[in-house]
Amino acid sequence: APLPFGYDAEERDALYGLKAVFENKFIDGNWTGDHCNGNDPSGWFGLRCSDGRVTEVVLENMGLKGVIKPDAFVAFGELQVLSLHNNSLSGTMMNFAANQKLSRLDLSWNGFHGPVSKSLASLEKLSSLKVDHNELTREIPAFDQTSLVTLDVSNNNLSGEIPSTRVLQSLPPGSFANNSGLCGPPTSRVCGNFGHEDEPNPGDHHQAHLADTEAPSGSTQEKSNGKGSNKMTMFAVLFLLFDVVALIAVLLLFVLYRKKARRLKAMMREEEGGANDAKTEGHNELVGSQLTTTEKRPSVSATEEKGNLVFVNQEDSSFGLNDLLKASAEGLGKGIFGNTYMAKLNNRSTVVVKRLRDLKPMTGEEFTKQLAIIANLNHPNLLPLLAYFYSKQEKLLLYRFAEKGNLFDLIHGGRGSKERIPFRWSARLSVARGIARALEYLHINTKQTNTNSPPHGNLKSTNILIDENDMVLVADYSLASLVSLPIAAQSMVSFRSPEYISTKRMSRKTDVWSFGCLLLELLTGRVSANSTPQGVNGVELCVWVHRAVREEWTAEIFDQEIVAQRNASLGMVRLLQVALKCCERSPEKRPEISEIVREVENIKVVADSEDESDVSIDRSLTDESLSVDRSQSASGVVSDRSFRSGVVSGDNSR
Numbered sequence: 221a222p223l224p225f226g227y228d229a230e231e232r233d234a235l236y237g238l239k240a241v242f243e244n245k246f247i248d249g250n251w252t253g254d255h256c257n258g259n260d261p262s263g264w265f266g267l268r269c270s271d272g273r274v275t276e277v278v279l280e281n282m283g284l285k286g287v288i289k290p291d292a293f294v295a296f297g298e299l300q301v302l303s304l305h306n307n308s309l310s311g312t313m314m315n316f317a318a319n320q321k322l323s324r325l326d327l328s329w330n331g332f333h334g335p336v337s338k339s340l341a342s343l344e345k346l347s348s349l350k351v352d353h354n355e356l357t358r359e360i361p362a363f364d365q366t367s368l369v370t371l372d373v374s375n376n377n378l379s380g381e382i383p384s385t386r387v388l389q390s391l392p393p394g395s396f397a398n399n400s401g402l403c404g405p406p407t408s409r410v411c412g413n414f415g416h417e418d419e420p421n422p423g424d425h426h427q428a429h430l431a432d433t434e435a436p437s438g439s440t441q442e443k444s445n446g447k448g449s450n451k452m453t454m455f456a457v458l459f460l461l462f463d464v465v466a467l468i469a470v471l472l473l474f475v476l477y478r479k480k481a482r483r484l485k486a487m488m489r490e491e492e493g494g495a496n497d498a499k500t501e502g503h504n505e506l507v508g509s510q511l512t513t514t515e516k517r518p519s520v521s522a523t524e525e526k527g528n529l530v531f532v533n534q535e536d537s538s539f540g541l542n543d544l545l546k547a548s549a550e551g552l553g554k555g556i557f558g559n560t561y562m563a564k565l566n567n568r569s570t571v572v573v574k575r576l577r578d579l580k581p582m583t584g585e586e587f588t589k590q591l592a593i594i595a596n597l598n599h600p601n602l603l604p605l606l607a608y609f610y611s612k613q614e615k616l617l618l619y620r621f622a623e624k625g626n627l628f629d630l631i632h633g634g635r636g637s638k639e640r641i642p643f644r645w646s647a648r649l650s651v652a653r654g655i656a657r658a659l660e661y662l663h664i665n666t667k668q669t670n671t672n673s674p675p676h677g678n679l680k681s682t683n684i685l686i687d688e689n690d691m692v693l694v695a696d697y698s699l700a701s702l703v704s705l706p707i708a709a710q711s712m713v714s715f716r717s718p719e720y721i722s723t724k725r726m727s728r729k730t731d732v733w734s735f736g737c738l739l740l741e742l743l744t745g746r747v748s749a750n751s752t753p754q755g756v757n758g759v760e761l762c763v764w765v766h767r768a769v770r771e772e773w774t775a776e777i778f779d780q781e782i783v784a785q786r787n788a789s790l791g792m793v794r795l796l797q798v799a800l801k802c803c804e805r806s807p808e809k810r811p812e813i814s815e816i817v818r819e820v821e822n823i824k825v826v827a828d829s830e831d832e833s834d835v836s837i838d839r840s841l842t843d844e845s846l847s848v849d850r851s852q853s854a855s856g857v858v859s860d861r862s863f864r865s866g867v868v869s870g871d872n873s874r
């Protein structure tokens with residue numbers, strides 16, 4: 221049906237109002253322009269539209285704060301789904317009288333106070349209402365619409381008798397749990413004289429007025445006050461006695477349970493012959509005593525969760541979660557996906573543990589499915605996943621430790637100081653090859669379930685690692701599907717690409733763009749904006765280098781550290797040409813990764829030499845390993861052993 225002129229503008233204004241309330245960086249950057257751009261799914265984050273009208277607003281787990289006004293949603297006449305689940309929003313509950321099409325409302329896990337809006341009782345299409353884990357007070361409205369099949373008002377401060385409507389009475393008692401003053405069926409709590417409890421406080425009165433224009437109907441406590449109060453007092457005493465007996469029973473049960481659990485644990489220990497475990501029972505510290513970050517340690521119970529580390533290859537399973545919990549650990553850094561630690565296990569091997577946070581809401585099964593995809597990827601230039609751990613509170617990924625650190629440190633570490641270890645041209649070229657091959661493998665072997673998610677998604681120099689054998693290892697691949705979109709959008713490299721910024725769309729070619737930026741970081745020795753955390757300065761290398769080429773300051777493009785190697789200049793220029801193609805603003809103009817691999821491999825490797833004295837040393841460092849080609853690898857993929865430890869590891873014996 222045609223809409224009254226200007227109605228859309230009201231929705232837009234209301235959305236801008238919400239945006240101002242949230243004061244959220246991601247929303248500020250994302251909610252711009254037209255809110256319902258046709259039916260374009262890449263419109264504003266969290267919105268779904270139909271015929272130019274908002275039908276869904278889903279903003280979950282985003283840490284949104286602010287006080288929402290009671291009339292915040294009156295403009296959304298076509299709204300069917302509203303979820304603000306798990307944020308820190310507050311205010312009295314909104315009035316939904318104007319949202320007659322609303323079928324799912326989820327305001328759970330926020331800080332809303334005042335009464336449950338009575339307007340909800342008039343919504344004929346409402347099928348699911350979740351307002352649990354808020355600070356709501358007073359009685360539950362008399363919901364009686366047959367559409368309502370799910371309701372959760374648990375964990376609030378609601379009070380009074382649960383109305384005896386058929387709909388409310390057919391719900392399980394858990395829907396009403398943990399509300400101190402709520403009574404009557406379907407809960408087992410008998411209604412007593414709770415008059416004083418139900419007296420709304422003055423603040424509530426005011427808020428109730430703001431939230432709901434309807435006057436509160438006669439409440440249960442009013443009915444129960446007066447003549448029958450003596451009877452009620454007796455009833456209350458009996459009720460109290462009943463509570464005390466129930467409490468004692470629960471305590472007894474708890475003691476019994478503890479005893480049994482202890483016996484069970486002892487049996488488990490015996491079975492495992494784990495005399496050592498006795499010492500560590502109840503030892504809850506993951507990755508030991510030397511964490512350099514101040515973050516709370518994970519609360520995985522060692523005994524409860526033992527054996528829940530899932531290994532990708534059984535031959536790696538020489539340790540269990542208990543060993544990990546006992547290991548001494550050191551913080552390596554904090555990334556998008558959480559904190560990363562290095563844990564030294566008793567058998568002296570070292571593993572890297574990533575504690576995941578800010579994940580999308582997903583079940584254990586979904587998590588496992590995603591991890592199985594990652595675990596199946598296998599290439600000499602990809603950092604392999606060793607194992608993972610999943611529990612409700614804790615999700616861990618375990619990797620091999622790459623001894624020689626990351627590419628960012630190789631390029632930029634110790635610049636201008638005596639400690640600086642030169643990073644030679646041949647080693648840089650070799651790194652470029654290793655990354656290109658890994659990326660080609662990912663692009664061939666990753667089925668794109670979500671076309672808006674590039675196979676790597678977060679290619680940058682801190683995610684390129686070097687192991688003890690000088691192998692180039694690409695890390696952090698294919699994790700985008702685990703992390704929640706707002707967090708990904710704030711931190712992942714692919715979200716900085718020209719196409720995401722202008723069209724909010726991404727593809728495999730977005731990885732190609734990130735690879736171009738990485739090549740430029742290798743060639744120029746400049747800190748790339750992609751490699752630095754948001755807010756820290758770095759250069760938008762693709763933009764910078766186009767300008768440098770246009771304005772002919774070519775002499776300034778290459779890193780001084782490699783520019784002196786005259787015999788390498790042809791290779792540098794060719795690699796620069798590859799980088800420039802990858803950097804094209806338009807994804808269609810960028811080459812496919814296979815073409816890039818071919819071009820990079822065709823760049824001739826030359827000995828690193830600046831002058832005569834260098835040659836003798838550098839020949840031994842690079843040549844044989846660099847000249848390894850595809851023919852030497854049965855799989856057609858070459859491990860990139862480009863440099864000896866002298867170059868990379870700090871053996872500065874030259």
Ligand SMILES: Nc1ncnc2c1ncn2[C@@H]1O[C@H](COP(=O)(O)OP(=O)(O)OP(=O)(O)O)[C@@H](O)[C@H]1O
Nearest residue numbers: 552553554555556557560572619620621622626682
């Ligand atoms: N397996 C590993 N071996 C050695 N160092 C590692 C390993 N994994 C990560 N690191 C290093 O630990 C640090 C933190 O890594 P993390 O992946 O948490 O963050 P990041 O790479 O800086 O950012 P992002 O989360 O965006 O990838 C980085 O310096 C990274 O190079």
